[in-house]
Amino acid sequence: MKDTVRKFMPLDPIDMEHFEGWLEAMAQKGLFFERTWALGIVFRRGKPAPVRYRLDPAGNLWGQENRDYCRALGWEYGGNVGKYFDLYVNRDPEAPELHTDPVVQSYALEQVTKRAKRTCILLTIFSLAMLVLIFLPFFLLSAPILYQLVENPVGGNLLYLVLEILSTSVTIRAYLSFFRLRRRLREGEPPRRDGSWKSVARRQRAVSWIVLALCILYLGSLFVTSSRGWEGQLEGLDKPVPTLSLAELEGNPSLEPLVDGRWVDGQDRNNYVYFNCTPVAPEQYEITQWLTDGGDYEPHLVTRWYRLFLPFLATPLLDELVYQYTQHYCFPEEYDVEEVSLPGFDRAVLATNTEYPGQRLFLQKGNVVVYLSYSGNQDLTSRPELLEELTAFQN
Template sequence: MSDTVHRFLLVEPADMDRFEGWLEDMAHRGLHYRHSGFFFVHFRRGEPSSVRYRLEPMGSLWSRESQDYCRALGWDRLGQVGRDFELYRNPDPDAPELHTDPVVRACGLERVSKSMRFRSAVILLCLALYLVSAFLTLRPDDFWVERFVSGSALSLFPLALELLGIAAALRSFAAFFAIRRRLRRGVPSRRDGSWRWVAGSNIALLSLAGAVLLFSIWFFCASFTNDGWEGELDLVSEPYPILELRELEGEPSLETATSPTFLERFGYDAHNYVHCRRYPLLSEQYEVTQFLTDGGGYEPRLDMEWRRLSLPFLASPLLDELVYRYTEYNRFPDEYIVSELALPGFDRAVLAAGNRWPGQKLFLQAGNVVIYLDYSGTQDLTARPELLAALAQFDGR
């Protein structure tokens, strides 16, 4: 068995009293400090003993006289810890302290204090700039649920990780300044078991950061594993959900109204088209467009967005976003009459009827399925509830 034990850096050196208390408790358990890295502290197995550890600002005891004085008192220099400190060890619990006057020790921390104030200001400035840039591109009215289920909110996860890291750093800086203020008042350092609370909260932050990282990797993979397809309604062989516009109109003689521009320029009819996007860990989405004509002046149209979500609890918030996006968000509050309906087979149904021209917008939710229908014509979307119920029951086959 190796005589080296690795532990996460559970307490930041800036939290001086608790860091020293942590190392001393580890020595009581037979784990003696060897050296530290960015994330880990390495201990040597040995006999449990009452060892004392003390942090000193980098360079404060580098002179020959200072080193001779430390050795005379039994204090051995173990090396640098973090950016600002070096660590000293004394195996004799009764040996004199390196500092006996708290006020003098507080004065010796002045250079470290200036460095931490500067770093805190830089961190806060960078955070402010990051937040400003993030919300300039991702505004609060950007329909977050829809962005999420469509795989386009990946930029939120680095922000969450950065916020967690900043919270941990600022808390350790705050602990340092609290210690320094106490020393300046003449109150000596105290090394009790409070390091356990700090270590526990750091473990919670680390676990949360790990969960965010794993979730962001999952989300990234989900966003780029779209195995969708698309094509004209009369040509695709894949199954897809559809509310037949001819059946809704009740007029089989209506003909397909094609898109001459798209046919001429791109070679397909965009007026009667289906897009399928599948994000295996997020959602399955279909967009279906239908245009018909009676050969005269009547040309009904039906656009549909159909989504099956992998996270059912997002279905109702997504429906709310869609209602806002396609009614209130257009800044014409008198354009639609919006009302909640009770339709068989659906958990929620919201109808927006146009005031200025014939047409309706219908928003439906059944379990984890969310449907948006945009109809331009003279019929009533809610008059055929059996067609709507069948639409919600589409299972991909």
């Protein structure tokens, strides 16, 4: 059996009472503080004993006279713990306390209190700044749901917000515990070193496990979303895609796919499909179709198709798509925008270009949202059966 054991710190040393209580409980189990390490404490195994541990501001008792006095009382310097404290150890249960006057001890914590207050202020400012940075795009962007949630590859902002709230709450709780202790000391009440540290440690462990699970979820979503994306040419594609066939919409057999030089790496990007996956929208397609009659008529159709994991985002996403792709509120003369009634759909918005032949149709059915941008002579709403097939697509 190894002589030493490494344990994560379930408590912040700034929470003095509970941290000291935890160390003493470890000694009762035969684990004695030896030193700190990057993530916690190194304990040395031994026979269980009622060892006392006390935290004192770092450097406060470093004078030779103070050290001699502490040794005379049976208190030995154990090492530095955290950024605020030195640890003192006493193995004699009958020896007097390191501090016998609570009021005097409260004055000894004055410098730590000032530094702790500055840390809390900076932590609060940092947290507020991060919240502003996370939420600011929702006020500045014209389509925050589309860009920040639906098309965000990992949903990192929301996850970071949850992690920030959890970690900050744990830290603030520890600092508040320290401030309460100092207030009681100034009132003449001695520290309480009972078993209450257990409930605090359980809460902090729970938060730590939640943070770990969220980090794993974040990395997992990053891997899944990056690995599931694909793209390919429509001709000869061996995967089903939610396509409204432009050739079928036009109904003109003389039309052929337009190949006008948009070939990249041997792929016809005029007739192409992109698939993307995010946690909020696990299925996203962008499909481009372009036909020509060999003359002046070249109908063009772009389909953006979204299946949302959170159905309640479907309506606001449709509204953002309407705003984003018509700019109706900025240039109302460019499109005639109207809500239309199409059987089988929860919502349908049709935008007709006032200068050129073409339409933009926005559809919602359940958690599926579709945007169609069409340039041609046909009417998108004249073929409702094709639209129903589009929204009923199942991969």
